[in-house]
Each structure stands twice: as structure tokens, then as C-alpha cells.
Amino acid sequence: MSHFSTIKTKLKEAEPLIKALNNLGYKINKEEKFVKGYRGKFTAVDISMNLPGDTKVGFKWDNNSNAYELVTDLDLWKFEIPVERFISKVTQMYAYQTIISKTNEDGYQIVEQKNKNDGSIELVLTKWDN
Amino acid sequence: MPQKTLRFKIHQDGRVEETVEGFTGNSCNEATKNLEDALGKVTVKKRTSDAFISNENENLKQLNNESNVTF
Numbered sequence: 001m002s003h004f005s006t007i008k009t010k011l012k013e014a015e016p017l018i019k020a021l022n023n024l025g026y027k028i029n030k031e032e033k034f035v036k037g038y039r040g041k042f043t044a045v046d047i048s049m050n051l052p053g054d055t056k057v058g059f060k061w062d063n064n065s066n067a068y069e070l071v072t073d074l075d076l077w078k079f080e081i082p083v084e085r086f087i088s089k090v091t092q093m094y095a096y097q098t099i100i101s102k103t104n105e106d107g108y109q110i111v112e113q114k115n116k117n118d119g120s121i122e123l124v125l126t127k128w129d130n
Numbered sequence: 131m132p133q134k135t136l137r138f139k140i141h142q143d144g145r146v147e148e149t150v151e152g153f154t155g156n157s158c159n160e161a162t163k164n165l166e167d168a169l170g171k172v173t174v175k176k177r178t179s180d181a182f183i184s185n186e187n188e189n190l191k192q193l194n195n196e197s198n199v200t201f
Contacts (some may be wrong), residue, residue, distance in 0.1 A: 001158050002151045002178045009144035010170035067170075091144025095169060099138055099146070102165040108136060119142035127134045 009095040010067035014047065016101060017059065017068055020093035021049060032056070037071040045071050053078045057086075096121055134161070146170075149178075 011017050032048040035058035045058030054076045059068040103125050112124035137149040150158045
């Protein structure tokens with residue numbers, strides 16, 4: 001039996017999220033634990049990032065969605081890409097990091113990896129039965 | 131000694147399409163449960179037979195088109 005699934009990625013674990021941010025070239029700020037977010041209110045975050053200029057971005061664990069949610073002040077967003085694009089990039093890289101680490105634990109190896117023209121990443125992993 | 135294969139297409143928006151091949155019975159579900167739990171929420175899941183996989187690329191395209199309808 002084989003199956004085909006479509007999965008909506010949620011930022012559920014800190015480790016692949018931090019790896020994803022590092023991989024995209026963003027630095028984690030270990031001291032900054034508050035980010036100016038919605039309506040300018042300072043919000044405590046679990047993961048805080050350094051971005052150029054006044055833009056402050058963090059991720060806070062949300063019990064309702066059971067995932068990390070972005071915290072930032074959109075009025076201060078002076079970053080090179082729109083916030084939606086930023087979230088997409090982080091989510092895509094999070095999915096990549098999670099797949100690599102979980103399949104590696106199960107003994108799979110990457111046999112193919114391609115960056116496609118539509119911006120997607122294709123990965124093929126295999127394992128031989130013992 | 132069958133080979134187990136996992137194929138992923140990670141879209142720009144973070145949506146992941148996963149195809150699992152080479153498993154017997156329901157073991158394919160066990161094989162990816164941990165990964166799917168860590169990744170997020172499964173929105174579409176379809177079983178495919180091994181005969182179905184023989185012409186995989188064409189069928190995968192067809193599957194993609196079908197699954198896109200649900201979004």
C-alpha cells in the first residue's frame with residue numbers, strides 16, 4: 001500500500017523553526033524577549049529575531065493554534081520583502097528542515113533534491129528494507 | 131528487498147505534498163505518522179495501489195490536480 005497526502009505546515013517545533021530561520025540567513029536574538037506587536041503592545045516571545053532597521057520580529061507559542069505565531073508591528077515593517085512572503089519562506093524552510101530531520105531519524109537518505117521554477121522544493125528519499 | 135521511497139513537493143507557501151511508496155499493508159501510514167504530526171495538519175490523504183504507481187509521474191500530476199480542487 002502506498003499513499004498520497006497533502007499537509008498544511010504549521011510551525012509546531014522550535015528546533016526546525018530556528019534552523020529554518022538560520023538557513024534563510026536570519027539571526028536569532030537571544031536577549032530580546034519582547035517584541036512590539038499588535039497595536040504597538042509589547043509581547044513576550046519565545047524566539048526573537050534581528051532584522052535590519054526598526055523591524056522587530058518574534059515567534060510566540062500559541063495554545064489555540066498549537067503552533068508558533070509571528071509577532072511583529074506591521075507599521076514598523078521596513079523589511080526587503082512583504083510580511084506574507086516572509087512567513088511563506090519561513091514555513092517552506094520549516095517544512096524542509098522537519099522532513100530532513102524526521103526522515104534521517106528513520107534511516108532515509110536523500111537521493112534527489114531540486115529547486116523548481118515555481119519556487120517549490122522537490123525531495124526524494126529512500127530506504128532499503130533489511 | 132523492496133525499496134521504500136518518500137517523495138515530497140514543498141510549495142512556496144509551505145504546503146507539502148507527500149507520496150509514500152513501497153510499503154506493505156497499512157505500514158505506509160505508520161511510516162509517516164510522526165513526520166506528519168511534526169509537520170502540521172493533513173488536509174488530503176489518498177491510498178494508491180502499487181499498480182497505480184507504475185505510471186507514477188502521470189498519475190501524480192493527476193493527483194495534484196485533483197487535490198488542488200479541495201483548496
